[in-house]
Amino acid sequence: MQRRALLAGLMAPGLARAALPAGRSRIAFDEPSGAAPGPMTVELYRPAAWRPGGKVVAVQHGLRRDAANYRDAWAPHAEAQGFLLICPHFSAAQFPGARYYNLGNARAPEAEWTFFALDRAVAAALRAVEAPPAPFALYGHSAGAQFVHRYLLLTGAPRVSRLVIANAGWYSWPDFGIAFPYGLGDCAATEAGLRAALTRPVTILLGEADTDPNHPALRRDASSDRQGTTRFERGQAFFAAARMAATRYGVRFGWTLATVPGVGHSDAGMAGPAAEILASAS
Template structure:
C-alpha cells in the first residue's frame, strides 16, 4: 500500500510539473483561494516556440475589452515563433472579472451594483490586494515556472486597447509586478495620476496609492505606443465622457500625448524621474496587428541589450 501511495504521489507530481506542449494551445490555471475565486479556472492561451529553452524570454499579452484572448494569441503566435518568445495570454473572462471594474480597472474595488461593475460609480469598499486582477499576472508567471524549466525572473508585458488600460493601471497600483518592460498600446482613456479627478479618471479618494507608489510607477521601463491614425472620436470602443474628453476629443492618439505630457509634468513637480518613452506607430489605426510589429522590435531591442 505504501509503495502504491508513493507511486501515485510521484505520478501526480510529474503531471503537475510536466512541460507544456510545443506550439499553440491552452491550459487551465486554477485561481488561488486568496483571489476570492474559490479555485475557479482561468484559461491561458499560449504559444511555446519550437526552439524554446530555459533562457527563452516570457511575454504576457493582455487582450482588449472584448476578452478575446484567442484573437490576440493567434495574432502574436507567429512573432513568438520567429523571435523565440514564450507567449502567455490569460483570458480575463466576464464570468471571472465582469465589467470595466473587473478588468480595465483591476477589480480593486468591490463592485455590487450594475453601475459599479461598469465603472460608472465608485464602489465604497476596496478589495484585498490579492483579489485585484492586477496581481494575477505575477501569480500566473509563478505557476508557469512550475510547469516549465525557465530561468526567467521577470516577464515582458504588452497590452492593446482595453488590455493597455489594464496594464497601465496595473503598474500604477502594483508597481512591484515582475515586469521587465511594459508596452502600453493605444489606450482609449486614462486614470490620470492626479487627485483633481475622481476615480476612475483620476486618483481622488484612492488612498491605496500614495506618492511613493506613484514615484515607483514613473520609474518603471514603460513605452506608450500610439498609432498616429488612431484618431476616430466615433470609434465604437472610444469612451465619450466629460472626464475622458478633457484629455482629448480627437481619438486615442491625442489622449495618449496628453497623458504622457501630464505624467511628465507630475514627475517634475515631484522631482522624480520619468523612465517612460513615447513611440508613434506610423500609419496605424486602432489595430493590434500593425502595432505589435513595432512592439516586438522594442522587446527584442531590450533583450539584445540585456545579453
C-alpha cells in the same frame, strides 16, 4: 492581506504539470479573484528554440476578451524574437465589465484585486514549461492597456522588466486631485508608488490612425473627454502629464512615446513594433 503574502501565493502549485511542447497550447489554473473564482485559462506560444531562462512576454487582450486571437497574432513575433508568449484570458464570466478587468477591481480590498491574476497566470505558465520564476515584459492593447497602466500605478508591477501600453481608450491620470478611476485620488495609489512608476521603462505606443472620436468602444463622457477626444490624443496627453509629474516630483523620467504610422485601433498592427520593444528588454 499584505502584498508580500499575495506575491508569495504565486508559487502555489497550479493545475498544469507536464512541460509543454513547442507551438500553441493552453493551460488552466485555479484563480481566486474575480466575480466567479475558478479555473482561468492562459493561451501560450512556445518558440521551437525557447528554453527555460529565455525571454518571457505577457500580452493583455482587449475588450473582446479574445486571448487566443492575441496569441495567434503575436505567435510569429514570438517565434522571430525568441520569447515565450503568455496571453491570460480574462473571461467576461469570471472578470465581468470594466470593474474586474480594465480597473482591476481596485476599489475592493487589495486581496481581491484582479491585477494579481496576471502575476498568477505568468507563474502558472512558467510552471507549465518547467521554468523557474522569472521577470517578464508586458504589453496591453486597448482595454488591456488600461489594465496594464493601472496595474503599474497601483501595484508597482515588481516582476515586470518593461511595459508597452498601446492604444488605451482612457487613463487614470497621474494626479491625486482627480478621483479614481480618472485619476489616482481616493484609491490605494500612493505618491511613492507614482514616483517609482514614472522611472520605469514604459512605452506609450499609439497608432497614428487611431483617431475616430466616435469609435463604438471609445468611452465618451466629460471626464474622459478632458483627456482628449480620440485615443491618439489621449495617449499623447497622458504621456505629457506623466512627464510633468516626473518633473514635479524631481525623478528621472523613464517613459518614452512612440507612434505607428498608418495603424488604427488594431492589435495586429501594433504587435510587431511592440514585440521589438519588449524583446529588447525582456
